[in-house]
Amino acid sequence: MGLKQRWAGWSGTRKTLIIVLLLVLFLCSACGLITLVGISRYQLTPPTVEPGIPPPPSTPVPPSTPVPPATPVPPSTPVPPSTPAPPPTPALPPDVDVSDLIEVHIIDVGQGDAILVRAPDATVLVDGGERNSGVVPYLQRLGVQKLDVVVATHPHADHIGGLIDVLQQIPVDRVITNGQLHTTLTYERFLDAIADARAEYIEVVRGDVIHAGNLVLDVLHPESLTDSLNDGSVVLRMTHGSVSFLLTGDIEKAAEEELTATDIDLRAQILKVAHHASRSSSTPAFLQRVQPEVAIYSAGADNRYGHPHDETLAALAVVGAQILGTDVHGTVVVTTDGETYQITVEHPSSP
Numbered sequence: 001m002g003l004k005q006r007w008a009g010w011s012g013t014r015k016t017l018i019i020v021l022l023l024v025l026f027l028c029s030a031c032g033l034i035t036l037v038g039i040s041r042y043q044l045t046p047p048t049v050e051p052g053i054p055p056p057p058s059t060p061v062p063p064s065t066p067v068p069p070a071t072p073v074p075p076s077t078p079v080p081p082s083t084p085a086p087p088p089t090p091a092l093p094p095d096v097d098v099s100d101l102i103e104v105h106i107i108d109v110g111q112g113d114a115i116l117v118r119a120p121d122a123t124v125l126v127d128g129g130e131r132n133s134g135v136v137p138y139l140q141r142l143g144v145q146k147l148d149v150v151v152a153t154h155p156h157a158d159h160i161g162g163l164i165d166v167l168q169q170i171p172v173d174r175v176i177t178n179g180q181l182h183t184t185l186t187y188e189r190f191l192d193a194i195a196d197a198r199a200e201y202i203e204v205v206r207g208d209v210i211h212a213g214n215l216v217l218d219v220l221h222p223e224s225l226t227d228s229l230n231d232g233s234v235v236l237r238m239t240h241g242s243v244s245f246l247l248t249g250d251i252e253k254a255a256e257e258e259l260t261a262t263d264i265d266l267r268a269q270i271l272k273v274a275h276h277a278s279r280s281s282s283t284p285a286f287l288q289r290v291q292p293e294v295a296i297y298s299a300g301a302d303n304r305y306g307h308p309h310d311e312t313l314a315a316l317a318v319v320g321a322q323i324l325g326t327d328v329h330g331t332v333v334v335t336t337d338g339e340t341y342q343i344t345v346e347h348p349s350s351p
């Protein structure tokens, strides 16, 4: 019996079963072929399996799975244990101890005085200019978080006015004055601000020493108070290594004569010129005792007092001091490591 005749003789159900069987056989063959192709492709681009060991045929890489790169990704923190980390590049020569650097800022507050002393472990402010003269924004720009010591040299508004702003906005540990009273509203508010800030209040006289961190400020004046507020100014000498600063407030001729009559060491490379370089101060005898290399005065541009006075500038020139003023140069910063000092000014192009 031929195949055709047999086919004709089978029932419809049997024919359907045979067709389905044939289809299954065909599909299986096709699947096998695809599987083989897949395996061969997989073996051509082995991801992590070592060569020579074929991957198991039951787990071919599906086409959607990205093939990992042949070279393994290096670890994110490649620190070879045998190679130590290189030392950080020093910002300064090895013989300079960064912790010894001190900055003294004669801040441009217009007509007034404001001097900031910054050491690694302490911050001191001597006077604060008039109210709203910019000392608080200046301190904030520098990132000053707190002041260990605030000194009010004397109760005039161009020295204590800005200290009210400081006490209201920046934490202060100690406030130091000469104890002289004044009758102005500014002075009253200054006392209120000290009380509100809960700062310790200290009055000093000649011979006292102010410590703040490693900073040491010797109180040279006043020994006693007179009717002159200017002449009662607290005079401070700060020595760091072999570099000295003399901060004179607004003392005038009488106080300078009192100081030159003593054997107190007045020498200082850096002099904060007394009383905004007024002719009332900076007598030749006093300047001879100080022997300043640099004389820095604070005065407002075109101020109504005519500061600095020509006679004073001439007297400073006679002792050979380099003269800088906040009215001309803006804020002046002296940086010292105790051996040498450097000066930077806000307006370097000025004469």
Ligand SMILES: [Zn+2]
Binding pocket: 112, 113, 156, 158, 159, 250, 275, 276
């Ligand atoms: Zn003044």
